[in-house]
Amino acid sequence: MGLDEALLGAPAPAPHPGSGAGAPPVTVRFYSWSPDTLSLGYFQRLVDVPPAAAFLGIEAPGAGPDTPLPSAVVRRLTGGGAIHHQGELTFSITTSLEHPLYRGHVEGSYERVHAAIASALQEAGVVSRPRAELTPASEAEGTGMCFHHSSPVDLIWNERKGVGSAQRRKGGRVLHHGSIKLSATELETGVATVAGIASPGALAPLLRAAFExxxxxxxxxxxxxxxxxxxxxxxxxxxxxxxxxRRR
Amino acid sequence: MRPDDRKYTKAHEWVLLDGDVALFGITDFAVEELCNGNEGDLVYCDLPEEGRTLEAGETFGEIESVKAVADLNAPIGGVVLETNEAIEEHLEILSTDPYKKGWMVKIKPNNKSLDGLMSAAEYEAFVAEKAH
Known part of the structure; x- marks a missing residue:
């Protein structure tokens, strides 16, 4: 998170050899987590995410002695719902809001990034599409989890949400977080996974090529x-x- | 045409001088970027405590839509006198009336210079350029 924050705050990034001609530089990070960690959205209340509340010993609806717990809890700079980072590939994109990917409304930027992700998923044998007006089977009330709540631009396959994503826009720059599940976790039941890929490291090259x-x-x-x-x-x-x- | 009684920033905030106080808000363009026409997409707005001193350009709050959190930046410096509590309960105000009922913060300015900020006409040209 600290490195993503540093990249978001980069005041005037030097042109990078990977930049497209004339476009602001883009930095993409791929990572996974150890130990498994629950990340809260920037504005989420702890009491709205039962596993986070239980982890911190806070009374909350749905939080009790039987609540499955993550090994650690953090809060992200990006918005949206909570994600249990386990068995997934996480990525971050940081660039200027002047980059063609992010110019215009937020929804359009998701459509462009998700089109790239869908292309990578296809290489991995997964045919995904934007949710649009469908109500995915992965929707669930009261969990506070990102994968249990979707918007029309979210990618789904098997009628379930499969990519979690959120943005932070600050000082003319954007940080875009994304998570792609390779396996379901106890806290995120019923979500779509990329079952044919064995490890985050195997999915990252497909995503990198699609982003390029x-x-x-x-x-x-x-x-x-x-x-x-x-x-x-x-x-x-x-x-x-x-x-x-505990800020909220 | 946006209201020409105030000035605008490149980060899509506006400031309106009214006697000894100034009001801040965000433009319809900023709201549209966050919501794309879905006023229900705004989910949270965090505004500063009364009495806080803001420097020009300093982040005075944050706003969250379904898919993004964005900073709110002070067009000019001053001390926060009041925030618009109605916004926190009715974020749709920012979509329906961003220039009147949608004011966010009332401050006592350090000084009343609006040098470096854009007029309505300049802001129109600025957002027209961004749209292409």
Whole structure:
């Protein structure tokens, strides 16, 4: 989270060799989590996410001794619902809001990013499509989980939501988080998964290639700058701190 | 045409001077970017505490739509006198009337200079450019 924050706050990123001609640079990160972690949406109330409330010992509807618990809880900078990061590929995209991917309304930016993801999923043998007006079978009330609540632009297959995503827009830049499930978790039952892919590391190259095709950019492997790493280290504990977790 | 009695920022906030106070809000363009015509897509708005001192350009609040959280930035500096509590319960106001009932924050400005901000005509040209 700290590194994503550093990338979001990057004031004037240097042109990157992976940038498309004339377009602002795009940074894409792929990662997975250890230990498994529940991330709350920026504005979510703890009492609206039973496993988070139970983890922190807070009384809440649906939270009790039998509530399945994650190994850790953090709060994201991005909006939306909670995600249990286990058995999934997580990605982040950071760029300028002037990038053609993100110009215009938020919904349109999701359509463009999701078109790229759908292309990658097809390579993995999954035929997905935007939810549109369908009510997915993965919808569930009262869990606070992102995968149990959908909007028309969300990608579904097997009539279930399969990609969780959320954005933060700040200072003319955007951070876009996404999660693609390879297997269901105890906290996110009934969601769509990419069953044919064995590991997050196997899905990432397909997604990278799809992003390059759809973003008209060449994504070059890179490492964070010293300043980005310094920021990430300084903020490492903040996203799981009581101060940030209990803000709502 | 947007109201020409106020000034606009490139981050799509507006500021209206009214005697010794100033009002901040966000433009219809900002709302449209977040909602794309679905006024129910706005889900939360966090506004500052009264008495807080804001610097020009400082983040004074945050707004969440179904799919994104966005910062709200102060067009000018000053001390927060009042926030529009009606917004927090009725976010649809920002869609239906962003320039009057949709004001967000009332401040006592540090100074009343609006230099560097855009007129309505300049803002029209700015968003027209962004739309292409």
């Amino acid at each position: 095709r759809h973003f008209d950019a060449r994504l070059e492997p890179s490492v964070p700058t010293a300043a980005e790493l310094e920021h990430a280290k300084a903020r490492e504990a903040f996203f799981g701190s009581d101060e940030f977790l």
